[in-house]
Amino acid sequence: MPVDIIARKTPESRPVWLVTKDDFGKLPLPENAAAWAQANGFTGQSGRIVIVPDGAGGIAGALFGTERPGKDGQSRLLAGKLARGLPEGAWHIEGDAGDAELLALAFLMGGYSFDRYRKAEDAKRAVLVLPVGVDEAETRRVFAGVRFARDLINTPANDMGPDALEEQARLLAKTHDAEIAVITGSELLEGNFPMIHAVGRAGSQAPRLIDISWGDQSHPKVTLVGKGVCFDTGGLDIKPSSGMLLMKKDMGGAANVLGLAHMVMDAKLPVRLRVLIPAVENAIAGNAFRPGDILVSRKGISVEIGNTDAEGRLVLADALALADEEAPDLLIDMATLTGAARVALGPDLPPFYTDDDGFADEMAKASHTVADPIWRMPLWAPYDTKLSSRIADINNVTSDGFAGSVTAALFLKRFVEKARIWSHFDIFGWTPVEKPAAPVGGEAQAIRALYHLMKQRFPVA
Structure with a gap:
């Protein structure tokens, strides 16, 4: 990792002055810093970094343009630019750090890079001294979950098929002393997971259901279900080549719930956590499931296949039916499910669905608190008839193709009856254009907000 954080200021640490356009000229900057800013036309432009010399060939500090407090969205994660723009060495925030927790996390997130397939290079290493009051362990915990999700999504399908996804789940379970069980191949039929088997049986690696359990059985039950389609050709309703280019990310739901599970287990939240991941490849072979097939799900609902490229909801349905059988207090599913969600809200704003207004309100507050954007969409019951056969x-x-994200959520809703609260997140799992705290590539979406909500609902004693 090219950047890091440290808890205490060192004698070698250099200052970063945070400047907004509103307060530029009012801050008590050293004379040389103010003069250098003027000479470089710096007036607090958002996201701009100006390195201030010390007059002896060294560096005295840096000026960084930020937004005024109260702004929302990516402006609150601008500090990610510091990770890529500061020279190597230790740096500290001079004066008021503002939203210090987010600043520290954004710094780590902005310094993320996926280097598994690149020749090792001696990268510069900027180190941020944590502002006073920031919990180092918590900051590292959240970033570790984000990094885990990003790494899994960024890994191409030749190295992240169902086998490898299971291996990563096993490593996570071992790290946190959790139990794990995996049902593979024809065992899925014996265990009554027919749709997971049907979707994945044409793949070169056997389909499977990964089941992780952790925590005290007497604690509230929280279950996370993540779509683990490790590559999606579209099946016999094959995608065009352009539509397959990013399909390594179709296991982004699984990657995100595993990242969230790490946060929950590492923080030792008082919950009984369960993670269910149907891991498959939607491939093409002589035994691939076909348009027009009828699949009878675990719940007993028969499903006509109108399109084999709508496979994610099929594997999720069997997993959700299993999760629902024990009536969890909170049931969350995450999936890179529909292009319609991107058309509606774009890549940066994942929709979520729930019938529980209280949960929706909590999610909205958590989303704002941690700058992890989401948007509630309606489970519009009149559209349910569009799924008739x-x-x-x-x-x-x-x-008709209308309201694709809504109707996909309504499809999943058919398989949940007993859970006290259920919510579906239709994430993109990808950053298509570089942002301050995120390079282009796999992305963790909504899990920081979900983790924050869980900390509020299930506080550690």
């Missing part, structure tokens, strides 16, 4: 209980797609 003449020969089965339900079709996996609609005939």
Whole structure:
């Protein structure tokens, strides 16, 4: 990792002055810093870094343009630019750090890079001294979950198929002394997971259901379900080549719930956590499931296959049915499920669905607190009839193509009855354009907000 954080200021640490356009000229900057800013036309422009010389060939500090307090969105994660723009060495924030927790986390997130397939280089290493009051362990915990999710998504499918995803889940379980069980191949049929088996049986690696359990059985039950389609060709309804280019990220739901699970277990929240991941490859072979097939799900609902490229909801349905059987207090599923969600809200703002207004309000507050954007969308019941089938209980797609993210959520809702609270997150799992705290590539979405909500609901004694 090219950047890091340290808890205490060192004699060698150099200052970073945070400047907004509103307060530029009012801050008590050293004379040389103010003069250098003027000479370089710096007036607090958002995200701009100006290195201030010390007059002896060295560096006296740096000026960094930030937004005024109260701004939302990516402006609150601007400090990610410091990770890529500061020279090597230790740096500290001079004066008021503002939202110090977010600043420290953004610094780490902005310094992330995925270097598994690159020749090792001696990268510069900027180190941030944590502002006073920031919990180092908590900052590292959240970043570790984000980094884990990003790494999994960024890894190409030749190295992140169902086998490798299971291996990563086993490593996570071992790290936190959690139990793990995996049902693989034909065992899925014996265990009554017919749709997971049908979607994944054409893949070169056997489909499977990964099941992680952790925590005291007497604690509230929290279950996370993540779509683990390690590559999606579209099946027999094959995608065009351009549509497959990013399909290594179709296991982004699984990657995100594993990242969230790390945060929960590392923080030792008083919950009984369960993580369910149907891990498959939606491939093409002689035994691939077909358009027009009827699949009978674990719940007994028969599903007509209108499109094999709507496979994620099929594997999630069997996993959700299993999760729902023990009536968890909180059931969350995450999936890179629909292009319709991107059309509606773009890549940076994942929609979520729930019938519980209280949970939705808590999520909105958590999202704002930790600058992890989400947006509630409606489970609009009148659209449920769009999923009707003449020969089965339900079709996996609609005939008109409208409201695709909503109807996908309504499809999943059919498989949840007993959970006290259920919420579906239709994430993108990818950053297409570089942002201050995120390079282009795999992304953790909504899990920082979910973790914050869980800390509020299930505080450590």
